[in-house]
Amino acid sequence: MASVSESNSPTRRAFLGATALTAASYNRVLGANDKIGVGFIGFGLIGKQHVTDFKKFDDVELAGMCDVYKPRLEEGLQYMGNPRAKGFSDFRKMLDDKDIQAVVVATPDHWHALLTIMACAAGKDVYVEKPMTVFNDEGKWMVQAARKYNRIVVVGTQRRHGKGVGEAKKVIESGSLGKVHSVRMASYRNIYPGFGKTKVEDPPSNFDYDMWQGPAPKRPYQAHRGLYHFRWFWDYSGGQMTNLGAHMIDQILWIMNVKGPTQVQCGGGRFALEDDGETPDTQDAVWTFPGFTMTMAIREANAMRGDPATRGQLYQGTKGNLVLSGAYEVIPEMKIDPVNDIPRFMGHPIGGPVYTDVKPEPWIQPSKGGVTSDARYGTGGEDTMAMNERNWIDCIRSRKRPLCEVEDGHRVAVTCNLANMSMRLGRAIHWDPEKDAVVGDKEAAAMCFRPYRAPWDGVLRSIVKV
Numbered sequence: 001m002a003s004v005s006e007s008n009s010p011t012r013r014a015f016l017g018a019t020a021l022t023a024a025s026y027n028r029v030l031g032a033n034d035k036i037g038v039g040f041i042g043f044g045l046i047g048k049q050h051v052t053d054f055k056k057f058d059d060v061e062l063a064g065m066c067d068v069y070k071p072r073l074e075e076g077l078q079y080m081g082n083p084r085a086k087g088f089s090d091f092r093k094m095l096d097d098k099d100i101q102a103v104v105v106a107t108p109d110h111w112h113a114l115l116t117i118m119a120c121a122a123g124k125d126v127y128v129e130k131p132m133t134v135f136n137d138e139g140k141w142m143v144q145a146a147r148k149y150n151r152i153v154v155v156g157t158q159r160r161h162g163k164g165v166g167e168a169k170k171v172i173e174s175g176s177l178g179k180v181h182s183v184r185m186a187s188y189r190n191i192y193p194g195f196g197k198t199k200v201e202d203p204p205s206n207f208d209y210d211m212w213q214g215p216a217p218k219r220p221y222q223a224h225r226g227l228y229h230f231r232w233f234w235d236y237s238g239g240q241m242t243n244l245g246a247h248m249i250d251q252i253l254w255i256m257n258v259k260g261p262t263q264v265q266c267g268g269g270r271f272a273l274e275d276d277g278e279t280p281d282t283q284d285a286v287w288t289f290p291g292f293t294m295t296m297a298i299r300e301a302n303a304m305r306g307d308p309a310t311r312g313q314l315y316q317g318t319k320g321n322l323v324l325s326g327a328y329e330v331i332p333e334m335k336i337d338p339v340n341d342i343p344r345f346m347g348h349p350i351g352g353p354v355y356t357d358v359k360p361e362p363w364i365q366p367s368k369g370g371v372t373s374d375a376r377y378g379t380g381g382e383d384t385m386a387m388n389e390r391n392w393i394d395c396i397r398s399r400k401r402p403l404c405e406v407e408d409g410h411r412v413a414v415t416c417n418l419a420n421m422s423m424r425l426g427r428a429i430h431w432d433p434e435k436d437a438v439v440g441d442k443e444a445a446a447m448c449f450r451p452y453r454a455p456w457d458g459v460l461r462s463i464v465k466v
């Protein structure tokens with residue numbers, strides 16, 4: 001029978017050690033059955049998906065479940081279907097458990113950093129959901145912890161996997177689109193008037209709201225500051241910019257081989273929805289990178305079906321375009337004589353530009369590739385999340401660098417967070433991607449750090465340099 005374990009051992013077992021591991025030494029310290037014991041922290045929408053996926057891996061034991069909402073802890077344990085699996089309402093006890101070598105962090109965003117850092121310190125490898133952070137310094141601390149304790153830390157931006165994105169990267173790197181100077185993307189849906197308002201009340205008795213809030217500021221409970229809807233509150237998340245933006249921006253930074261923007265400008269607000277959320281329902285961001293711009297439009301109260309902006313990421317080059325959304329399409333630009341693009345009206349008076357007979361022709365050939373559908377939505381095709389999970393397990397064994405690594409997740413989160421910071425400040429922010437720091441703006445620089453609530457700030461400082 002699976003059980004909820006509350007053994008209160010204060011001892012932290014450094015069973016896999018903080019020293020550098022090789023594939024051989026890692027496999028020596030695994031259990032007799034050679035399976036990696038995985039513990040799940042957070043059994044919500046995506047936690048349940050992770051459990052479903054990891055069940056399919058023969059070399060993994062679903063060893064532990066942790067959730068601060070008791071009904072979910074119980075449901076999760078049952079769903080895991082492993083009679084040996086242990087249940088925990090306090091993740092610290094899971095981190096102390098020697099049968100668990102690796103943890104999946106699928107909690108709200110405000111817990112991602114500290115849970116990852118504490119898990120690294122306890123000798124666990126980590127799969128942490130996106131967005132990796134709520135504010136920029138968290139990412140630096142996570143990288144620090146991963147390196148200090150030699151852990152494999154994978155971020156849940158799974159869309160870097162798959163045939164289409166890999167091929168699209170090659171197309172763009174080949175230079176066939178010419179100079180790619182602009183990347184555009186949009187995320188539209190219409191959920192008007194929103195999710196409603198929830199009243200301030202006592203939290204349910206079987207929900208540990210204090211632990212749920214963790215390092216975030218203490219607030220009175222209301223149902224939306226809890227399961228799923230935490231996404232629309234600044235204390236816990238960055239709205240759709242970090243929720244959805246993280247996936248697309250991860251692909252773009254990877255494809256374009258850049259560490260981060262040099263300038264970010266963003267406008268928006270919660271203009272249309274009539275619920276109790278805080279994060280924007282309308283948002284437009286422009287990032288400048290060396291040699292190209294990136295724009296993102298977010299609409300929560302207008303889906304504008306058919307708008308080409310929602311077709312996927314649009315990479316615009318001098319000789320062609322590439323639209324990527326799992327599958328990709330290359331659409332040629334036309335080569336013309338520039339003079340023929342000047343408006344004709346009645347023709348130029350004497351001395352003006354002279355039109356020519358040069359006929360337009362495509363710079364490049366059209367092409368298509370990748371896989372359109374996503375297995376995750378029941379449509380068949382590739383399952384990029386399963387690929388990311390598999391990559392994590394393989395890298396735990398080989399101790400090699402995963403495709404979606406903690407440092408990548410940090411850069412993606414920084415790019416998203418900077419847009420939100422710019423919107424909230426009402427001005428452009430300049431950023432130095434090499435120094436990983438705001439340039440010349442004390443107020444913006446101060447937004448890269450938020451204090452953790454006690455006792456969690458002490459825990460953080462006992463593990464990493466803040």
Ligand SMILES: NC(=O)c1ccc[n+]([C@@H]2O[C@H](COP(=O)([O-])OP(=O)(O)OC[C@H]3O[C@@H](n4cnc5c(N)ncnc54)[C@H](O)[C@@H]3O)[C@@H](O)[C@H]2O)c1
Binds near residue numbers: 045066106129213
């Ligand atoms: N990769 C993806 O495609 C994808 C998709 C959806 C969600 N996500 C990410 O997954 C995360 C979770 O989202 P969700 O929709 O599953 O949220 P959710 O609210 O449904 O689930 C989160 C769970 O974590 C639990 N929890 C909170 N703090 C905890 C703690 N300290 N210890 C143990 N349990 C704790 C909550 O009780 C809840 O059951 C978010 O960061 C989200 O961005 C990723």
